[in-house]
Amino acid sequence: MRKTPRPVAATEPDLGLDPELTTRILRGFIRSEVHRAGMAGVVIGLSGGLDSSVAAFLAVRALGPESVRGVVLPYRSSHPDSSAHAELVLGKLGIVGERLEITPVVEAFSALSRPGSRLRLGNAMARIRMILLYDRSAEIGALVLGTSNKTELLLGYGTLHGDLASAINPLGDLYKTQVRALAEHLGVPRAIREKAPSADLWPRQSDEAELGFTYETVDRLLALLVDARVSRRSAIAAGFAPRLVDDVIRRIVRSQFKRRLPLIAKLSTRSIGWDFRYPRDWKS
Amino acid sequence: MKTLRVALAQIAPKLGQLEENLDLHARTLRHARREKADLVVFPELSLTGYLLRDQVPDVSVRAGSPWFRKIAALSRGVDVVVGFVEETAGHRYCNAAAFLSRGRLVHIHRKVYLPTYGMFDEGRDFAAGDRVRAFPTRFGPVGVLICEDLWHPMCAWLLAQQGAEILIAPSCGPTRGARSGRGITSVAVWHDLLCVTARFQTSFIVYVNRVGYEDGLSFGGGSTVADPFGRLVGSLPPIEEGLATVDLDAEVLRRARTAYPLLRDENLDLMYRELQRLRDLRYDLPGGAEGSVGRAQPGPARGKGASAR
Numbered sequence: 001m002r003k004t005p006r007p008v009a010a011t012e013p014d015l016g017l018d019p020e021l022t023t024r025i026l027r028g029f030i031r032s033e034v035h036r037a038g039m040a041g042v043v044i045g046l047s048g049g050l051d052s053s054v055a056a057f058l059a060v061r062a063l064g065p066e067s068v069r070g071v072v073l074p075y076r077s078s079h080p081d082s083s084a085h086a087e088l089v090l091g092k093l094g095i096v097g098e099r100l101e102i103t104p105v106v107e108a109f110s111a112l113s114r115p116g117s118r119l120r121l122g123n124a125m126a127r128i129r130m131i132l133l134y135d136r137s138a139e140i141g142a143l144v145l146g147t148s149n150k151t152e153l154l155l156g157y158g159t160l161h162g163d164l165a166s167a168i169n170p171l172g173d174l175y176k177t178q179v180r181a182l183a184e185h186l187g188v189p190r191a192i193r194e195k196a197p198s199a200d201l202w203p204r205q206s207d208e209a210e211l212g213f214t215y216e217t218v219d220r221l222l223a224l225l226v227d228a229r230v231s232r233r234s235a236i237a238a239g240f241a242p243r244l245v246d247d248v249i250r251r252i253v254r255s256q257f258k259r260r261l262p263l264i265a266k267l268s269t270r271s272i273g274w275d276f277r278y279p280r281d282w283k284s
Numbered sequence: 285m286k287t288l289r290v291a292l293a294q295i296a297p298k299l300g301q302l303e304e305n306l307d308l309h310a311r312t313l314r315h316a317r318r319e320k321a322d323l324v325v326f327p328e329l330s331l332t333g334y335l336l337r338d339q340v341p342d343v344s345v346r347a348g349s350p351w352f353r354k355i356a357a358l359s360r361g362v363d364v365v366v367g368f369v370e371e372t373a374g375h376r377y378c379n380a381a382a383f384l385s386r387g388r389l390v391h392i393h394r395k396v397y398l399p400t401y402g403m404f405d406e407g408r409d410f411a412a413g414d415r416v417r418a419f420p421t422r423f424g425p426v427g428v429l430i431c432e433d434l435w436h437p438m439c440a441w442l443l444a445q446q447g448a449e450i451l452i453a454p455s456c457g458p459t460r461g462a463r464s465g466r467g468i469t470s471v472a473v474w475h476d477l478l479c480v481t482a483r484f485q486t487s488f489i490v491y492v493n494r495v496g497y498e499d500g501l502s503f504g505g506g507s508t509v510a511d512p513f514g515r516l517v518g519s520l521p522p523i524e525e526g527l528a529t530v531d532l533d534a535e536v537l538r539r540a541r542t543a544y545p546l547l548r549d550e551n552l553d554l555m556y557r558e559l560q561r562l563r564d565l566r567y568d569l570p571g572g573a574e575g576s577v578g579r580a581q582p583g584p585a586r587g588k589g590a591s592a593r
Contacts (some may be wrong), residue, residue, distance in 0.1 A: 014463075021462035024523055025502050032497040168500075277337040279499040283300045 011230055011238040013223035017178045019185030023061060026170040030062035033168045034143055036284035041067030042145040043136045045129055045163075046097070047200065048072075048085030050192055051147040051171055054179050057186040058170050059145055060093045070097040071136055073129045075106055082200050085192050092189065102128050122201030126162025134165075143167035151176040151215060154222055155248070156255020157207070163199075164258060175219040213244060221248055285424030285449040285488075287534045291321035292507040292518075294526045296496025299333035302343050302351070306331065309358055309366065312527060316362060319529045323363040323423065327454045327494035327507075328395075328430050329379060330367040331355065334456040335498040340409045344371040347382075347392060359384035363421070365428065367454050369410075370394065376411035381428050381454050383421065391419040393428035397436050403458065403501075406432075418446035424534075431455040434477060437484070444485035444547055449537055451485070453478070455493040459504040459523070471506035471522050483514030486540045486547060488532050495525055512540030 034042060042059045046052050059068045070093075072086040083099070090097035105128050106121070115121040137144045146166025148158050150173055158164045171179055176197070183193050197207040197215065208214050221240050224230045225248065230238070235245050264273045293312045297305045309326060316324045328334070332343040345351045345368055358364050363385045370380035370392060378394035394413025398406035416439050418427040427443030427450075434440065434453050443451055461469030474491065482489045488511055495505040508519035509530045518530035541547065564571045 016463040018462040018464045018467070021468060021522075025459060025462065028523060029497050029500065029502060278339065279299065279335045279337060281299050281335070281497075281499050282339070284298065 011224060011228070011234050013220040014227065015175060015178060015219060015223050017174075017181050019182050022174075022182060023058065023185065026058050027062040030059055030145070030168065030170055033281075034063060034067075036281060037143060037167070039143050040141045041069065041143075042168075043069040043071060043133055043140065043142040044145045044147065045133050046070045046072050046086035046089055047147075048082035048089070048192065049195075049200070050176075050183055050188070050197060051149055051179055053085070053089045053188045053192050054183045054186060055145050055147045055171060056089055056093060056095070057183075057188055060095060061186070065094045066096075067142075068093070068095045069136060069140060069142060070095050071133060072097060072099045073102050073132060074099070075101075075125055076103040077203050079198070079200055079203070081191075081195065085189070085195075088189055088192070092187075100132055102132070118202050122199070123159045123162060125201055126159035126199075130162050130165045137167070145170070147171055149174055149176050149179050151219055151222060153259060154226060154255075155211065155218070155251045156258050157211065158258065160258050175222060176215040177219045212247070217244070218248060221245065225249065226252075285532070285534050285537055286422075287532065288322040288423045289320055289529050289531050290490050290509065291316035291319060291324040291527055291529045292490065292492045292509070292520055293324055293326045293330075294492060294495055294505045294507045294520045294524075294528075295326065295330060296494060296503075296525055297327075297330050297333045299498050300336060300339045300343055301333070302331055302345075305333070306354060306358075309364075313358060313362060313364065315527055316529070319527070321362055321529050323365070325365045325452055325454060325490050325492045326367060327492050327503075328367040328381065328456040329369070330454065330494065332367075332369055333498060334494070334503070335501065336369070337405075337409060340369055340377045341371070341375075344369040344377050346371045347389060352389075355382070356384050356389055357387055360387045363390075363423075365452050365454060367430070372411070377409070378413055379406060379410045379430060380413075381430055381452075383419070383426065383428060383452070385422065390421060391417070391426075391428065393417075393430065395430040395433060396439065397432040399432045404432075416442045418443050418448035423532075424449050426450045426452060428452045428454070431457065434481060437481070440481045440485050440487075440489075444487055445550060445552070449487055450532060451481075451487050451489045453489055453491045455491060457493045457504050457506075459502040468504050468506070468522050471504045474504075474506060475508060475510075475516060475519075478508065478510040479514040479516060482510035482512060483544075484546065486512040486537070486544055488512060488537065490530075490532075495523055512537050 041063050044056050070090050072083055074083045106125055109124050133144050144166045146169030148164055149171045152158050153172055198205050224235050232245055236242050266274050270276050365381055365383050367381045370378045372378055380392050380394045382392050383390040396413045398410050398412050400407030418425050425447040427448035429439050457470055459468050459470055463469055478489050478491050490509050492507045493505050494503045496503055504522050506522045508516050511517050518528055520526045520528045
């Protein structure tokens, strides 16, 4: 007799992933978007962390190593492992890489703008990296590949016009824990997969310490709240602390502006963002 | 029906590029003719791509127009089902599929159920079709349903009751969920739906789903044929472009309809009476309250999407 599958509870987060099928879909996505944009390849800012490493591995699967450019963008306080791990990815994938030390640019910026907090300085660093990536993209005719995952995007844990800026993002519908599963399948080095996630904008920064919860926990909660659309009450009944649930809901709502283009005040009969409706892949 | 060989054309059309897509169809048809296909089925909106939004009027074609004659000419050597945007009377734009044979139009089906929820926004861009009709072809009676139409079981039921033996279902089904050991969830769900529908209507269903990418959407493919016993025969793999031929054997249909005479036993009078009662109940018409045990499901305003013809 066939075993009856266990019924799935309505409040059970579904974070399952077929890594090979997912890889095939994302490979096709990158290939298709690069070709229809008429570009030669992609450029990726390699931080040495999990997300940008996975993005680079996917890009090489999609386009081959010759069409992928990795750019390492360290600051003087960056953890030495960050550069080392980025170099590891470059070496393992056999892609052309370059190292652009952003310290002098950050210092010139600081002298001019005097950022009074490490958050402002961190945002500036993320945006300086963005400028360099977009300049490379124009130089070599390549799309900037985004590396923000669904967890960061939903929590707003990223810099607008900084690391959130990209042309296409293969990771934006994968939670952090799913990116980790994909990383293992793609053969991302263990050292990168197992270290604590960090934006590395200042010494000893840690995503999970800063956010106040682990990715394992918040991904399960997000899968309930966002994907399954369960109520706050059901999420709490499923075992999540009310404070955590409220904190996560607040973060999602307050960071909505980071997930949308700037608002345009509607004046005419056909306005961009309202009723001028064309896909990005218009006529391609 | 007569036994025939059908080709499933799992293509990736270019978005909004009618001319290039016409070429793609012509190339695919040459390939299918080499495979000795009698009928080639293309996906939903195969000549235009899916995520058209404001491009809908720009790529629309009127039946009988010079553009339409070009499309019909595709069927000179082999019968074809293509998807396109039809501009109908009153400048309404329909998500349509045409059955073409020997260079001429045989039948147009206009998608009746336009999904407008979740990721879908078709009700905004298209006018809904208002009829579900079987039609004669050189292979026997056929019916066409486009994607979401299949999710409303009465569509397939109506076609089978009108005598359709082959249901053709062009689709643009986006990929959702890739779960370990289960493949692409959306493709698996479609296959379940096809098997059940084919079994209920004891008919062949030819399902052709597109592949390719539009704005981050990927289309799952997994085109297949369900036979009148509800078994999948000759599927194409998901995600990748491909062409497969499947023989639809008239004897299988005969055996299925002999073993399961469900269509023969259908009680149209019962259905008619109950539908009439439901309709009276829904719109507070006299006679609706008689013998009711609960409230009818609320529905759209009377007459919505239905023009008097």
